[in-house]
Amino acid sequence: MNELPNSTENDAKDPRVARREKMRQIEEQGLDPWGSRFDDRSLVSECRDRQTEIQWTREDGNAIPLPDLTTEGFDFRQWKSDNGPGEQTGPTVRVAGRIMLSRDKGKLIFLTLRDWTGEIQIFIGKNQVGDDGFALAKLFDLGDLVAAEGRLGMTNTGELTVFASRLYFHAKMLEPAPDKHAGLTNTDLRQRMRYADLAFNDGVIQTFLDRTKIVKSIRHTLDQDGFCEVEGPTLHTVAGGAAARPFATHHNALDMPLTMRIALELHLKRLMVGGMERVYEVGRVYRNEGISPRHNPEFTMLECYQAYGDYRSMMDLTERLIVDAIDAIGGGYIREFDGNTIDFTPPFKRASYADLFHEATGVNPADDQAVLDYAKTLHITTDGKHPDVIRNEIFEEKVEDTLTGPIFVIDYPASICPLTKRKQDNPAIAERFELFILGMELANAYTELNDPDLQEKLFKTQLEGLEEEDSMAKMDHDFVRALRYAMPPAGGLGLGIDRLVMLLTGKKSIRDVILFPLLRPEGSGS
């Protein structure tokens, strides 16, 4: 009977094969399918800014502005005949980008072209670009990088359009395009192939550009305040400054075990001893802990230290950092996150740890026995634990999740804060705050402990009920020696950049604000 489809026929219908075949045909036309330098380029955003320059120039030489073509029921063709023969005149632009959509009408093709500032329509008419240009346009596929030169104008339906007079080819996409409407929704593929996620999914690139703006704004705010940015080491011999398990690594030539840093704190404080009175670092830290929508093994922290300040100075600074960051990306101080409304209008609320504890539990946090009894009702194991540890477990369970915020929780039990200065009139309380938003701990700051003898003692005293690796109090002899060279009284702040970006961009997963989150290797299943 009929011939079964042979393999070459099947190949011709494989999108990958078809794309390579078109690449070959582009070469046959004497063009390089991998493009070259493209000068005097207009960004899409610049084209949008220039649409006011489009006019209707009549044959008598008079130019009149275009009406609002988007008005419902407006007939542009009728308007043209009413206003006398003429033509649209607009600036000539050269736009380059990726083909997102294509509407082929035979001798007329509409492209939707995207660059990193937005999308714009390209009108390609056979008579306008010539036979060669049109033959090239017929070899375009979704996802290809192309460029067009032409006049900016409006179509009959009022869409801003580049009416191409010349086409360029910049790079062939050899892989099949994702669904042109849904994009790439498979979360695994989106993270694994972030390039495709950025290129084809709406808003992804904007989120990461916003992230950049937020980080820039934070640097700007601190720089304006006289802080100086530094870079501490990421390879530590002792991973201190936070309660977390580190990654272990090894230096071959020195045959020396090393750990990746879990915090920036101890080196920045060394710099304050040295006289760098306001320092900060925006840097990656690495914690060998579980992975969740709010946890990635490597994440970005801001830590900054201000000599002669205290935790109250840090509260004001924190507020300013966040408010400035919001201003940088726009959208106002009232923001939505996962169905919740957060009001970032300063000043943020402030409440003491003890008051919040009492409010939520009805228990006086200073009454150790009452706290112990209450812990038992929550089935928290209490054996061998320091009362402050128990208190804090209750706080985490009963209070933290309820903190919509933004709210500064201030004045923590001292024994869970081994790097913090105690209140002068009450050594059981540490001068520390944490900023909570929707139950998330966004920032952590304190009046820095600068008493070397007390610091050494706190390093030595492991909290009962805590494994050493769970404790912030890991002995760092050199750090204690540094304090003996005298560190000024100071305020210090740590702020989780990824979580701030999540809150400000409305992303529920930290993996949506980290370009390349940690993944298992591809194909590890087979």
Added chain:
RNA sequence: GAGGGUGUAGCUCAGUCGGUAGAGCAACGGACUUUUAAUCCGUAGGUCCAGGGUUCGAGCCCCUGCACCCUCACCA
């Protein structure tokens, strides 16, 4: 680490009671010079995540493994 969910065409997803594998988009051929996820006619495209089992027969049921997602734990 524990529990739950998902895995089917390049992409997004259906698939009934266990009985020959489906759609839209993308691709390929054709029509169309102001379209808007263009439309219309036609064609092709499958290791149903992997391995094992039950069955006359498995995309579907059972077991094991892998990956991702969600919740919890650890943590920020």
